[in-house]
Amino acid sequence: MNSIQQNIEQITSQIEDAQQKCGRRRESVKLLAVSKTKPVEAILDAARAGQKAFGENYVQEGADKVAYFSEHHPDLSLEWHFIGPIQSNKSRHVAESFDWVHTVDRAKIAKRLNDQRPTHLPALQVLIQVNTSGESSKSGASDAEIFELAELISALPNLTLRGLMSIPANVSDYQSQLVAFKQLAELKDKLAARYPELNLDTLSMGMSGDMQAAIEAGSTMVRIGTAIFGARDYSSKQ
Template sequence: MTSIQQNIEHITSQIATAQQKCGRTRETIQLLAVSKTKPVEAVLEAAQAGQKEFGENYVQEGADKVSYFQQNHPELSLEWHFIGPIQSNKSRIVAENFDWVHTIDRAKIAQRLNDQRPINLAPIQVLIQVNTSGEASKSGTDESEIFALTELISSLPNLTLRGLMSIPANVSDHESQLHAFHQLAELKDKLAAHYPALTLDTLSMGMSGDMEAAIEAGSTMVRIGTAIFGARDYSNKA
């Protein structure tokens, strides 16, 4: 048994325990393994342990991994999520390689991803990133702009809106974490009520330090990196 496999089993057990505490079933939440800065060998270990969904923050690094696995391990049928900020000049690479994008926060990026998605690929499953903390340093739209962005995305044939994503303020106490996550969950409920024709079934929220609060608030996808792959090396990242 590899250490990565052990880590995945440990995180999976933690998710199950957190769900049991709040009366949720295991099938309602997805583990997204955040593999940024990690080599393809580590991703392969995780995939061989049964992990299928991977998140990447850096456009070219992520695209290179997508290409590697398509060419060398197509039988694994991995699902690739882009979870980092998107610059306009790199949107085409994202559109051509990723199955999911979690970080749409403005109309320009949504339009570019739609226009640049190859016609032979399925629509990109997308999430609107919301800045629930109001921190200037964090990406994401605010509540006042979400409905207009939803209107746009729902009109674009190569994008399918699935829900919301957030990276709240880094706080350690459970109640503060819970409050931030409840904000996002309530916002998704408002959107779902306003747009009943859309399948808004995804809340991407929660990482290693606040996963339990995120699950309690209704997260359907937790983004876990270091707890699976170990400490990251950012020495080659700008």
């Protein structure tokens, strides 16, 4: 058994324990393996260990990996999530390559993704990124903006709105983490109440340091990278 497989099994066990502690059903939380900066060999190890969903932050790197696995390992049927910021001039690569996008935070990007989604592909599954911490350094729509953005996305034929995503302030105190995650969960509930026709079933929140609090607050997808693949090498990144 290689270390990546061991790490996945350990994280999966932690997710199951967290679900049990807060009375949630098994498999109500999906593990998204964040594979940014990692080579295809590491992703292949994770896939062979049973991991199917992978998250990428960099457009070209991610698109290249999607193309590689589509050509060389189509039998793995991997699911690709884009979880990084989207620049307008790179939205086409995202629309053409990925199955999910977690970081839609403005109307312009939503429209571009819709217009650039190839017609032979299923609708792009999207999440609205919310800036719950109010930090100017972080991307994301404000609480007030998400309702208008959700209405826009719901009218775009090549996008399917699934829920919300956030990257809250990096704090170590469990109760502070819980408060931030509950804020996003409450926003999703308000959004679902206003647009009951939408299947808003996804809350992408929680990483290695705050996964437990995220699951207690209602996360359905946790984004875990270093704890699976080890430390990242950013030397080749801008």
